[in-house]
Amino acid sequence: xxxxxxxxxxxxxxxxxxxxxxxxxxxxxxxxxxxxxxxxxxxxxxxxxxxxxxxxxxxxxxxxxxxxxxxxxxxxxxxxxxxxxxxxxxxxxxxxxxxxxxxxxxxxxxxxxxxxxxxxxxxxxxxxxxxxxxxxxxxxxxxxxxxxxxxxxxxxxxxxxxxxxxxxxxxxxxxxxxxxxxxxxxxxxxxxxxxxxxxxxxxxxxxxxxxxxxxxxxxxxxxxxxxxxxxxxxxxxxxxxxxxxxxxxxxxxxxxxxxxxxxxxxxxxxxxxxxxxxxxxxxxxxxxxxxxxxxxxxxxxxxxxxxxxxxxxxxxxxxxxxxxxxxxxxxxxxxxxxxxxxxxxxxxxxxxxxxxxxxxxxxxxxxxxxxxxxxxxxxxxxxxxxxxxxxxxxxx
Amino acid sequence: xxxxxxxxxxxxxxxxxxxxxxxxxxxxxxxxxxxxxxxxxxxxxxxxxxxxxxxxxxxxxxxxxxxxxxxxxxxxxxxxxxxxxxxxxxxxxxxxxxxxxxxxxxxxxxxxxxxxxxxxxxxxxxxxxxxxxxxxxxxxxxxxxxxxxxxxxxxxxxxxxxxxxxxxxxxxxxxxxxxxxxxxxxxxxxxxxxxxxxxxxxxxxxxxxxxxxxxxxxxxxxxxxxxxxxxxxxxxxxxxxxxxxxxxxxxxxxxxxxxxxxxxxxxxxxxxxxxxxxxxxxxxxxxxxxxxxxxxxxxxxxxxxxxxxxxxxxxxxxxxxxxxxxxxxxxxxxxxxxxxxxxxxxxxxxxxxxxxxxxxxxxxxxxxxxxxxxxxxxxxxxxxxxxxxxxxxxxx
Numbered sequence: 001x002x003x004x005x006x007x008x009x010x011x012x013x014x015x016x017x018x019x020x021x022x023x024x025x026x027x028x029x030x031x032x033x034x035x036x037x038x039x040x041x042x043x044x045x046x047x048x049x050x051x052x053x054x055x056x057x058x059x060x061x062x063x064x065x066x067x068x069x070x071x072x073x074x075x076x077x078x079x080x081x082x083x084x085x086x087x088x089x090x091x092x093x094x095x096x097x098x099x100x101x102x103x104x105x106x107x108x109x110x111x112x113x114x115x116x117x118x119x120x121x122x123x124x125x126x127x128x129x130x131x132x133x134x135x136x137x138x139x140x141x142x143x144x145x146x147x148x149x150x151x152x153x154x155x156x157x158x159x160x161x162x163x164x165x166x167x168x169x170x171x172x173x174x175x176x177x178x179x180x181x182x183x184x185x186x187x188x189x190x191x192x193x194x195x196x197x198x199x200x201x202x203x204x205x206x207x208x209x210x211x212x213x214x215x216x217x218x219x220x221x222x223x224x225x226x227x228x229x230x231x232x233x234x235x236x237x238x239x240x241x242x243x244x245x246x247x248x249x250x251x252x253x254x255x256x257x258x259x260x261x262x263x264x265x266x267x268x269x270x271x272x273x274x275x276x277x278x279x280x281x282x283x284x285x286x287x288x289x290x291x292x293x294x295x296x297x298x299x300x301x302x303x304x305x306x307x308x309x310x311x312x313x314x315x316x317x318x319x320x321x322x323x324x325x326x327x328x329x330x331x332x333x334x335x336x337x338x339x340x341x342x343x344x345x346x347x348x349x350x351x352x353x354x355x356x357x358x359x360x361x362x363x364x365x366x367x368x369x370x371x372x373x374x375x376x377x378x379x380x381x382x383x384x385x386x387x388x389x390x391x392x393x394x395x396x
Numbered sequence: 397x398x399x400x401x402x403x404x405x406x407x408x409x410x411x412x413x414x415x416x417x418x419x420x421x422x423x424x425x426x427x428x429x430x431x432x433x434x435x436x437x438x439x440x441x442x443x444x445x446x447x448x449x450x451x452x453x454x455x456x457x458x459x460x461x462x463x464x465x466x467x468x469x470x471x472x473x474x475x476x477x478x479x480x481x482x483x484x485x486x487x488x489x490x491x492x493x494x495x496x497x498x499x500x501x502x503x504x505x506x507x508x509x510x511x512x513x514x515x516x517x518x519x520x521x522x523x524x525x526x527x528x529x530x531x532x533x534x535x536x537x538x539x540x541x542x543x544x545x546x547x548x549x550x551x552x553x554x555x556x557x558x559x560x561x562x563x564x565x566x567x568x569x570x571x572x573x574x575x576x577x578x579x580x581x582x583x584x585x586x587x588x589x590x591x592x593x594x595x596x597x598x599x600x601x602x603x604x605x606x607x608x609x610x611x612x613x614x615x616x617x618x619x620x621x622x623x624x625x626x627x628x629x630x631x632x633x634x635x636x637x638x639x640x641x642x643x644x645x646x647x648x649x650x651x652x653x654x655x656x657x658x659x660x661x662x663x664x665x666x667x668x669x670x671x672x673x674x675x676x677x678x679x680x681x682x683x684x685x686x687x688x689x690x691x692x693x694x695x696x697x698x699x700x701x702x703x704x705x706x707x708x709x710x711x712x713x714x715x716x717x718x719x720x721x722x723x724x725x726x727x728x729x730x731x732x733x734x735x736x737x738x739x740x741x742x743x744x745x746x747x748x749x750x751x752x753x754x755x756x757x758x759x760x761x762x763x764x765x766x767x768x769x770x771x772x773x774x775x776x777x778x779x780x781x782x783x784x785x786x787x788x789x790x791x792x
């Protein structure tokens with residue numbers, strides 16, 4: 001009487017969400033300031049002022065009927081036109097507003113794209129460690145997840161491994177750069193090598209291999225790091241974007257799907273996105289937020305705050321003795337677990353009120369993800385706890 | 397390379413959406429005031445002032461991090477508690493906040509509920525004429541649609557026909573009262589008779605038959621019409637609610653699923669709803685809107701405006717010679733087509749710039765749906781066009 005898969009997914013919940021729920025309970029028990037919750041990518045940095053200003057202005061000057069009414073399923077055309085224009089200005093890439101579909105955030109972007117292009121008998125490559133919900137969305141589309149490890153020392157692309165995993169059933173590969181959970185940004189050389197490989201494989205098999213560029217962290221990079229805009233390198237690309245992280249509005253659920261006009265059958269892919277969204281009950285992306293993001297697209301978040309957190313945390317933890325790759329983007333630190341079993345390590349960390357996410361669900365054991373998009377003071381207060389934790393583990 | 401079903405759904409679009417898109421084009425061509433668009437249930441009545449006041453207050457007084465951050469997947473507990481409390485006050489029904497799941501509107505509510513409880517080999521009854529997207533969501537869940545006609549003269553429940561359509565594969569029945577597209581409200585007697593029938597059938601087959609109460613029009617009823625709250629009559633009920641129509645915020649996508657605590661295995665059904673939502677990429681309902689609807693739940697929309705439209709339109713059209721059942725709720729008039737083929741009639745109406753929806757997709761030929769949630773002036777200007785149209789058809 002109850003759908004088995006849905007029940008299992010609902011009961012288990014995502015590990016990240018599970019820890020988030022635990023955190024809320026624990027904070028009620030012992031006080032918010034005593035729990036060091038590094039579980040969820042919930043930005044601590046306020047939204048850019050432009051977001052609030054834009055909201056206020058819309059509410060002040062628009063009628064409720066115009067502001068809160070339905071838009072086209074794919075989003076208001078004026079909004080999609082603005083996004084296409086900004087995409088051109090920023091990346092020198094000619095997006096077509098007719099091929100942009102406004103969504104309820106990154107998860108919806110991915111779920112709709114995957115259900116549009118992949119089905120039974122199709123394989124979708126994910127690069128481990130990878131965001132665990134990829135598996136959920138791929139399997140919801142009826143396709144099969146193929147995990148391909150990144151290089152173990154740097155978490156950068158392992159082109160050879162991708163090559164070996166690609167076959168005629170390969171329908172898509174999800175590229176997430178800057179990467180959740182590692183913070184790695186794939187270099188232009190790597191993206192070019194990937195593109196060359198996929199072109200070769202398409203030719204070899206006479207198939208289509210789509211790059212799904214999952215880019216919620218695009219705006220969050222440190223220093224001069226360059227993030228290649230994948231549609232400029234590979235035609236068969238669908239960009240899945242979200243404003244959750246860049247504008248600090250993750251609860252509001254707003255993003256978009258951009259089907260590259262260079263893609264073969266681009267229009268049909270777009271129609272299939274519309275159909276997939278429709279069949280799952282997506283009607284249109286929140287209308288007022290469509291208007292806000294059209295204005296605020298491209299506004300940089302307060303990177304400096306995240307950068308301070310990154311430096312503070314990375315320096316302190318490596319000084320204590322932990323090891324990690326220094327992240328170049330996003331707001332996650334992927335720490336090597338000092339115990340063989342990362343889950344066990346996370347349980348131990350809980351005793352110090354440190355809430356970390358074990359890497360097992362990311363398709364890669366032996367690490368933990370630390371979301372450092374928290375108040376700086378949380379990190380400051382957490383450092384002694386990390387020190388004690390490390391000491392206990394090392395001294396047994 | 398493209399999912400066939402998604403492509404078909406996206407290319408075809410819903411008939412209603414198709415007409416809506418045509419309307420936008422046509423308005424650009426000949427001017428907004430010359431197109432009489434009765435296609436979409438996009439409320440013309442402004443949102444209650446409380447909605448705007450609440451939005452402003454939240455933006456003024458909350459931090460962006462608290463206001464726009466993630467909530468629990470099922471929604472903020474404080475929000476769900478308020479909704480449960482108001483449900484108790486209004487309907488004398490003890491909802492459990494732990495069994496309320498905040499959604500991105502009615503379509504999401506239905507899609508998640510259906511995917512949670514119905515699958516292959518299951519049948520879901522829909523009462524024709526019915527909202528066409530029911531078919532899309534039921535088939536997305538993998539289940540089979542079984543159309544059961546309502547009484548042809550009154551569009552009320554035909555208990556005998558429902559009885560004949562029910563078998564051991566029957567997993568759920570969708571009840572939509574006030575009904576889109578007919579405007580009919582099912583009486584208490586009918587709901588009791590339905591409940592008795594379903595209890596008997598459950599017993600006979602040893603199965604579960606869930607009533608999915610799709611209630612976006614609950615607040616929109618005329619005069620003293622009583623809308624029975626189905627969980628008070630039948631335990632195995634899931635309420636799918638949306639604030640789109642009651643608060644005139646259809647583009648903002650906010651509603652909820654309420655699993656009756658009286659239902660057997662209620663908690664598992666709720667978990668399955670969580671899992672279904674998760675697998676389709678729903679992360680949480682828009683966070684700021686959760687807060688707004690928690691405050692504004694139960695506030696009546698401007699019924700009087702809709703009532704004036706209803707009276708004006710019904711009287712004028714029946715005076716011209718058309719026939720229809722006078723709606724008791726919602727904002728649709730279900731008009732008998734004066735031509736045998738309703739689609740042909742709609743094409744003819746288009747020549748008079750009258751945009752109507754043929755009833756074929758509602759699982760019932762020979763009618764058209766007129767959404768009268770428009771400015772009164774649109775109806776006033778449209779009446780002469782309806783008169784000319786009728787004259788042409790009758791005089792050949």
